[in-house]
Amino acid sequence: MGQLSSIEIKHFKEVREENNFTQSDFAELLGIKNSTADIERGRTKLSGKVVAELLRQFGINPLWLFGQSGQKYLQLSKGDVSPKVITVDSSDNENMVMVNQRAAAGYPHNVQDVEWYQQLPAFDIPLPEFRNATYRGxxxxxxxxxxxxxxxxxxxxxxxxxxxxxxxxxxxVVVLQDSVLVKKLQKLPDVSKVLLISLNEEYFPIEVNINEIQELWQVNSKLTFNLDNPSESGLFRELKQSMEDLKRELKSFKKQA
Structure with missing residues (x-):
């Protein structure tokens, strides 16, 4: 049986009392059997389904619920880049949706479509680094x-x-109105815009208006399949340097000609 932290209990009870629900009425509204008493006593785990219902019905920010944000409510307004849909597994635990290259093409247009997410693979990573927050791949x-x-x-x-x-x-990971990009983000003096920067210097930075951003996800880890070639990054740098040398030689040749 899962145990709730004091902050989760406090926030859950706060939502119920602010909306003037009894424990039994609130339980019925959220699809919980009998009463919310066990949740408020810390005896029953706060399931992903309940978290999703609090978001859907009351606009409660899941990150606030778990003490990870000071923003209590989510409103689809300027600056709000939070997830629009949270998915759960058969045990009502929040899981991590994996968005492959093909799905990414449709992601911006289905960002609020619950049924669309159900076709994507999803799983749970039982590590402390992935608890009490919403993650996506x-x-x-x-x-x-x-x-x-x-x-x-x-x-x-x-x-x-x-x-x-x-x-x-x-x-x-920046979800725009028509695309999904992985970029380094830089804020600008004009607070209505941000700069998206590629690590590959062959690509120019992209300036976007913040109202074009639907969701924002901070990258903190990756899954790689290049372990059989550990020197690849070094090879890339060598190739890049060779290309720069070749460019200089070509420029020198043109001047001599």
Whole structure:
């Protein structure tokens, strides 16, 4: 039987009392058997299904519920880049949805479609680093984030509730209106815009309006399948240096001609 922390109990009870529900009425509303008494005593785990219902019916931020954010309510307004859908497994535990390259093409257009998420693979990672927060996996496409992130690798990213909590020069999965990008983020003096930067210097930075950002996920780990080639990043740097040398030689040759 799972145990709740004091902050989860406090916040859960706060939502119930603010909305003037009895324990039994609140339980019925959230799809809980009998009463919320065991949850409020810390005897019963706060399931992913209950967390999802609190978000859907009351706009309660899951990150606030677990003490990870000071923002209690989620509103689809300027600056809100929190997840629009949270999925749970058959045991009502929140799980991690994996968005591959093909699914990423449709992700921006289905960001609030609960049924669409059900077709995507999802699982739970039983590690402390992945507890008490919402995570999602995204597959890398293209070479714009070389040499740190290679095509077909997966990044595992933590939900960011609003842009105020985003940090400069961290890598994020940025869900725009028509695309999903993995980029380093930099805030600008004009607070209505941010700069998205590729690690591969062959790509120019992209300036976007913050109202174009639907969701933001901070990358904190990755799944790689290049373990059989540990020197690949070094090889990439060598190739890049060779290309620069070749460019200089060509320029010198043109001047002599």
């Amino acid at each position: 995204f597959q890398i496409e293209g070479d714009s984030m070389l040499p740190n992130y290679y095509p077909n690798e997966w990044v595992l990213a933590k939900a960011v509730p609003d842009l105020d909590q985003a940090n400069n020069n961290k890598v994020y």
